[in-house]
Amino acid sequence: MGVLGDAWTWLITGSNWSGEGGALSRLGEHVYVSGVALALACAIALPTAFYLGHIGKGGALAVNISNVGRAIPVFAVLALFMLSPLRNAGYVPTIVALVLFAVPPLLTNAYVGMREVDRAVLEAARGMGMSGRQLFLRVELPLAYPMVMTGLRSASVQVVATATIAAMVGQGGLGRIITAGFNTYDTPQVVAGALLVALLALLVEGVLVAVDRVLDPSPSAAVSRARPPGTHDGAPNGVPSDALSPGDSLPTGDSLPRDRVTKTV
Template sequence: MDAIIDAWAWLTTADHWSGTGGVWQRLSEHLELTGLCLLLSAAIALPLAFWLGHGGGRRFGGTLAINISNAGRAVPTFAVLVLLTISPVGEHGEAPTIIALVLFGVPPLLTNAYVGVAEADRDVVGAARGMGMSPLQLMFRVELPLAYPLVMTGLRTAAVQLVATASLAALAGGGGLGRIITAGFDTNNTPQVFAGAVLVAGLALLVEGALALLQRLADPRRRPRDARRTPDDERPAASPGRATTTPEMETT
């Protein structure tokens, strides 16, 4: 309980938020690093997943890609970061951190997008093909809308994982919220370590919530309110005291 109270006191101290090395600066660095790695991961994984999953899936290529991506999840990101840091790549600033995080972000994006496209309703896809749609039209107008929930699930998973794992950048001399945690370890300041962990967890929750809202708003199957109105909704309501007649009543 004392650790929580002390961490809250650290978080509510204005001096810890402003200036060089303050929370706002570290938060900005963390978001920039996470956003860049997420974009790079999506640029690598999504086109490959869409191509492999198109038309029901290329079994050998799809199985190979998923197995490789799943194997990548078993490799510790910290170990990859250390190896890249002591290699010639380590001479190029944040390149080791970016490469390690991109390798960590690709698997959930690739797996979810591939499964979503490959397992799109084949009856719907077959009907669209029978209507004369081209392969590109099938992918962008049928398969991708059907795969949208799984694609976004992979994106949300990758984003949250990257937000949490980007804290390791501090171990390689990078920025981000991890610097607050490492600085707390260096000075044996437990409240600061706890506060840094809370900031990372809170940021992960905020990113998850923002992407969940984006998924709902950008859903291609979500129609505007006006488009959901039926012809019956357009009929004017009968005024009070005025009886409505039906064709059967008029003939009688």
């Protein structure tokens, strides 16, 4: 049947999914490690990026520092932990390595998204009397949302794919299926483990794309949130809707009294 056929046979064999070291148990471990690492990375990167992007200071330095994590191999971080007292701390070394790996795309995309918000829009919002908190929640965050989600999807897929390294230090996850296959020269098992990792990464990507489409604020929604209460599309920014009666229009140069029109030579 070939390697792929044998891998499929491995995947549909029930005994390979049951037990403490079965594929289902390894899948749960993989999701746990990936989820914890991604949650910690979001807790570190997103508030930092939002704050620095909002005040417009220190962002470039923070992005450059976070990018150091991209230059350091994840396995090298694990190797350092194996030489430290934390080598017996369970999943801690793997989670720390994955957090360092996930922070750069999250921080960079969120910061860039905040800084790419049109300055004219921000000035208009300030002119309408918005506070800093209102400006962030109603204008900056909705407009930066696409870039934030792009960074989240990128980091999520990378973390799910890289979490297999936990097996290199004796921890769980789908990587244990792959390493066990290598140890026993079982190529179909190796391929089956790799397929499970790839499918999980694709599933995470698909879920985040669906969430993005559901939560993505449309431009009209963002404008509506930015408009103060009591205004509508027929009135200029900052003019209450009840200031214009139905059928009224704003005065123009032709409708102003003659004595209020200045002729420029």
